[in-house]
Amino acid sequence: MNLWRTYDRLKLLEEAMFAEFDLSAQQYNALRLLRSVHPQTMPTLAIGSRLISRAPDMTRLLDKLEQRGLLVRERKRENRRVVEVGLTQAGLALLEELDGRVQECHNRQLGHMSSASLKELTRLLREARRPHEDAANPSLVDH
């Protein structure tokens, strides 16, 4: 419950920020993931499986981002089943614009805590969920 409450409180700030850019946190993470492999691309479902929380339909999430020109999708010729997804320049630009805002948001969220406390919190959270991670899914949690 404590975890839930804390999550809920901190999420409010983030959501407010992302809302300014008409993005959900989930969409932001998808974009960030794509940037991490840029200029390479990724198959649709690979994105879904690497996101923080499971997203059972990537299709529609990516649809919206594609409509806004933030990414492109292309069906591969070698294997016509997979659809490769890659960031566009517009997508990169948006992410760059967001970087500062996200940093600032994190500051407002957790800036009042000492770096030692944050480290310890991170460690404990990781320990808490350790038995519940599926080995298959490394996740992209890095800060």
Place this chain on the structure above:
Amino acid sequence: MNLWRTYDRLKLLEEAMFAEFDLSAQQYNALRLLRSVHPQTMPTLAIGSRLISRAPDMTRLLDKLEQRGLLVRERKRENRRVVEVGLTQAGLALLEELDGRVQECHNRQLGHMSSASLKELTRLLREARRPHEDAANPSLVDH
């Protein structure tokens, strides 16, 4: 992100459990809150403001619980604006049935951590969200 990830992982277990009883975590909390004042009752919106995450429409959430006979609503005569909500025997019985399951679920979620670690984690989480709590809202987080 770490918080998000951990929250998401642990929530999965809870949701699976509540789903067996056709409840959401939010509904469960509303019931638990009502039990905490039983046999007294509470106005509809008072419930909403005390839940872990804000719930902008209590009406429909309570509708479903009322349809299942878990609670009763009654418009007060002194002030015909407020609707008092109270648990029924069926509601109490369901909660009692859930108590054991919830405990077991918590064990599976966090049983691998030492009690000292849990205490520390609780403390840090509370510290993390402290500046983001509105003073008006004491919240019912107690474990």
Place this chain on the structure above:
DNA sequence: TGACAACAGTTGTTTCAACGTCTATCGTGC
């Protein structure tokens, strides 16, 4: 008293996530 703001809930609408099912494509063994 009568207008008006504040209050407590309700209802409507739009949007989004969850779930299962479906289509197209590919690999494999016969």
Place this chain on the structure above:
DNA sequence: GCACGATAGACGTTGAAACAACTGTTGTCA
């Protein structure tokens, strides 16, 4: 080559959340 299962993704439907607008009720103050 062809039936079969597995894979990658798309789609339709359903149910819940978000936001806003609305109804009914009460307090207040000119």
